[in-house]
Amino acid sequence: VPEAEIAVAHGQMHEEPLEHVMLEFSQGNVDILVSTTIIESGLDIPNVNTLIVNDADKLGLAQLYQLRGRVGRGTNRAYAYFLYAKGKRLTPQAHRRLKTIFEATELGSGFRIAMRDLEIRGAGNLLGAAQSGHISSVGFDLYCRLLQEAVAALREGGIQRTSPLQLPTIDLPMQSHIPREYVSDIDMRLTLYQRLAKLSTTQQVADMADELKDRFGPVPSQVANLLYAIEVKLLAVDVGIESIDTDDKSIVLRMVEGKQVDKALLEKTLGDGVKAGTNQVRLDTKRLGSRWRTALLKTLQAMAKG
Known part of the structure; x- marks a missing residue:
């Protein structure tokens, strides 16, 4: 899309330039934002309707869920695409994470995703309490x-x-x-x-x-x-x-x-x-x-x- 205005955002940017980019994007002056996972939480931009995540198999289930939540916050129908390299053999855990995010589309699916994440990653020492804290x-x-x-x-x-x-x-x-x-x-x-x-x-x-x-x-x-x-x-x-x-x-x-x-x-x-x-x-x-x-x-x- 040659006429599209593109901006970049990542965690190594200084505060003021990063804030300027995000403000421009939220106001519609930027059409496409190329970003790291820095955007996974804290953003509420209703006019964003499409998300494309590259190498999604490398991300955790909670990250995938948070990223998907960046779109569809307005009245327009939203789309989220989670991609991984063609021909790449996914690990069983990565396959289960992507399948879970694909299946959990209903309202209030956060709890279900959290429990599936617990099963995928393991619950640690379920039968003991050899840790500090409360x-x-x-x-x-x-x-x-x-x-x-x-x-x-x-x-x-x-x-x-x-x-x-x-x-x-x-x-x-x-x-x-x-x-x-x-x-x-x-x-x-x-x-x-x-x-x-x-x-x-x-x-x-x-x-x-x-x-x-x-x-x-x-x-x-x-x-x-x-x-x-x-x-x-x-x-x-x-x-x-x-x-x-x-x-x-x-x-x-x-x-x-x-x-x-x-x-x-x-x-x-x-x-x-x-x-x-x-x-x-x-x-x-x-x-x-x-x-x-x-x-x-x-x-x-x-x-x-x-």
Whole structure:
């Protein structure tokens, strides 16, 4: 379009020239703005109706959503084109991001996109709280539960706990999540994750497994792993374990500060493949093979009895 007036905007420009470019564009004196992702937030220009994003596969889902929101803010129909190099083989994550932004066109789709982004990128340590901070570190739902417990304890006559609540971090050599193929609706998956996070007894875990099987069919390995990890976490809380990590060819259980392991009891009860120290227990996954899952549960149960 030879007659089009074109301007450029990017983050390395000084404040005054950048402000002048954006003002000219918003007033309609510039027809085409070539820009970096600096425009992804904070702009409200109703007369903009077309957006073209190059190398869109390199951007995050939140960025794609914010960029798409720069058009269609007026009464005119808007168009957003997300491009990637011809013949380029997209990563699975990039393909899912672009598919999500393509599908989420209805009003109020921001929450759905946020939850899909959580699934694509991963939720971090879902079963632990080994981070600093408050809401941002443990998650809103868990924070509310902790607050609810504290209020309930105060109403019952005071908090008896002498140290902060320690939730063990769990890092086991297995995939644990709810696959999209098992529960296709993202809102339902979110609800199930919230319910799983609230389980507080091993019996509730077993009941949840039965419910999932009844509602959605046979439980796939990823979901079985998730239920197993939750059961492990509940047992670990009871015996005062700070973390359960995968370390080389071993699974290592580390106790919270001031808590010790009954070495004689464990080695006598569990035998080969399990070694106990003063404040940690190590399971040899190479020696135990596929039996490490059963051995881990037995170890935690033995520690609880001790």
